[in-house]
Amino acid sequence: MTRIAIFASGNGSNAENLIRNLTHGRVVLLLCNNPQAYVLQRAKRLHIPTVLFSKEELEDPSHEYSVLKLLKTHKIDFIILAGFLWKIPEDMIRAWPKKIVNIHPALLPKYGGPGMYGDHVHKAVMENGEKETGITIHIVDPQYDHGHIIYQESFQIYSSDTPKTIALRIHFLEQLRFPKVVDDYLKQLFKDPAV
Numbered sequence: 212m213t214r215i216a217i218f219a220s221g222n223g224s225n226a227e228n229l230i231r232n233l234t235h236g237r238v239v240l241l242l243c244n245n246p247q248a249y250v251l252q253r254a255k256r257l258h259i260p261t262v263l264f265s266k267e268e269l270e271d272p273s274h275e276y277s278v279l280k281l282l283k284t285h286k287i288d289f290i291i292l293a294g295f296l297w298k299i300p301e302d303m304i305r306a307w308p309k310k311i312v313n314i315h316p317a318l319l320p321k322y323g324g325p326g327m328y329g330d331h332v333h334k335a336v337m338e339n340g341e342k343e344t345g346i347t348i349h350i351v352d353p354q355y356d357h358g359h360i361i362y363q364e365s366f367q368i369y370s371s372d373t374p375k376t377i378a379l380r381i382h383f384l385e386q387l388r389f390p391k392v393v394d395d396y397l398k399q400l401f402k403d404p405a406v
């Protein structure tokens with residue numbers, strides 16, 4: 212069984228959806244960098260062990276409590292970033308090649324990179340008069356919001372839309388698609404049967 216770790220920094224609606232609905236792997240660990248994040252409560256409710264970590268623990272593999280060592284101890288096969296705001300260090304990307312995926316609330320390569328998260332993305336999209344926006348699921352590489360795209364879906368922006376309505380529409384689409392896209396990718400990667 213493919214053992215999955217989810218990284219999240221905030222609300223965690225995507226993390227919860229993945230925990231509940233993935234069928235080609237099991238989420239065995241939730242990692243978070245923000246002690247106030249609601250995702251911690253969601254994971255506890257779903258009986259998923261949680262770990263809070265610091266920037267040093269993420270970035271320094273020789274740290275006594277490094278995230279890299281922790282993931283290895285838990286025999287993690289695959290990593291999902293679901294609303295995680297820090298950059299993944301290169302040693303982790305090397306250790307899990309093509310096995311770290313991220314979801315981004317825009318049509319990459321546009322509206323990605325440092326500072327492009329949450330409402331900042333939707334405001335920028337609207338300010339630039341874009342006609343459409345959407346979601347992107349991609350493999351994580353050393354650059355922010357950059358790796359190979361495995362799934363993208365767009366929708367039209369209406370004249371009545373605001374950054375708030377765009378956010379709601381993005382969340383709806385993410386809830387609908389993220390587990391299935393990850394499942395299909397896991398199937399192809401590990402050839403595991405469904406649970």
Ligand code: GRF
Nearest residue numbers: 222223224225294314315316
């Ligand atoms: C999602 O919109 C995702 O695309 C982005 O961060 C948001 C996280 O939302 N990377 P939630 O914490 O899963 O509710």
